[in-house]
Amino acid sequence: MIHQFLADEAATRLLAECLAAHQPHGARVHLHGDLGAGKSTLARAWLRALGVTGTVRSPTYTLVERYPVEGGEALHLDLYRIGDAAELDFLGLDDVEGALWLVEWPERGAAALPQPDLEVALAIDGTGRRVALEAASVAGRAWLDALRRDPCLTTIPEPKP
Ligand SMILES: Nc1ncnc2c1ncn2[C@@H]1O[C@H](COP(=O)(O)OP(=O)(O)O)[C@@H](O)[C@H]1O
Ligand SMILES: [Mg+2]
Numbered sequence: 568m569i570h571q572f573l574a575d576e577a578a579t580r581l582l583a584e585c586l587a588a589h590q591p592h593g594a595r596v597h598l599h600g601d602l603g604a605g606k607s608t609l610a611r612a613w614l615r616a617l618g619v620t621g622t623v624r625s626p627t628y629t630l631v632e633r634y635p636v637e638g639g640e641a642l643h644l645d646l647y648r649i650g651d652a653a654e655l656d657f658l659g660l661d662d663v664e665g666a667l668w669l670v671e672w673p674e675r676g677a678a679a680l681p682q683p684d685l686e687v688a689l690a691i692d693g694t695g696r697r698v699a700l701e702a703a704s705v706a707g708r709a710w711l712d713a714l715r716r717d718p719c720l721t722t723i724p725e726p727k728p
Contacts, residue, residue, distance in 0.1 A: 568699055569711055569715065570697070571697070571698050571700075571720065572696075572697055572698075572723075573695055574695040574724055578695070578723050579609050579696065580616075581719070583609055583615070583616050584612070584616045584719065585714060586613060586685075586700075587613055588616075590667060590710065591706040592638055592639075593666065594666075594667050594668065594685065595665075595670070595681060595685070596668060596685045596686075596687060597680075597685070597686050597703075598669060598670060598671045598673070598687050598689070599673070599686065599687065599689065600688060600689035600690055601691070603691065604690055604696065606671045610643050610669045610671065611623045613669060614669075618636060619634045619636065623643070626644055627645050627647060627648060628648065630646065630649060630655075630658060636666050636667065638666040639663075639665060639666035640664060640666060641666055641667040641668075642667070643669045643671075644669065644671065645670075646672040646673060646675040646676040647672040649672075652676045652677065652679040652680075655676050655680070656679065682703060683703045684703055684706045685700060685707045695726070
């Protein structure tokens with residue numbers, strides 16, 4: 568488990584860049600946290616780190632937004648408004664060559680989702696956010712090990728005393 572304080576959106580962007588730099592191909596990431604915890608902010612910064620330059624739309628109503636990236640597509644899902652986990656079947660994502668899957672509110676579609684590699688939990692902490700990264704697969708453990716060896720996380724500012 569890796570814990571990190573994110574004082575502002577710039578810190579969230581740094582985290583996204585660190586995560587993107589080491590993501591395994593086909594990485595499945597579940598983003599947990601209440602409304603306003605910063606899930607979409609992290610997802611948007613992550614997509615930017617992968618070179619997405621156009622508008623990053625919220626998938627709140629479409630459930631999924633897809634972006635071409637190196638090695639396939641990045642998929643950004645938000646299952647907050649999903650009625651039934653079976654709705655995921657209608658999105659036709661089974662055959663997608665997903666280079667990255669970012670899923671907000673995965674608990675709402677849990678029955679239809681494959682196992683994640685990484686669980687990201689965000690929470691409000693004063694004017695900033697706290698994040699916990701937990702590996703959920705062999706690939707996820709290797710990913711976090713690589714992150715721990717990379718000085719990029721140390722560039723994220725510590726909380727002010
Ligand atoms: N690390 C951070 N520090 C301070 N504010 C943040 C941080 N990350 C996101 N925010 C702010 O929190 C608000 C909600 O973010 P959002 O990503 O939409 O949350 P969620 O998708 O979890 O509902 C936005 O106004 C955003 O600017
Ligand atoms: Mg959101």
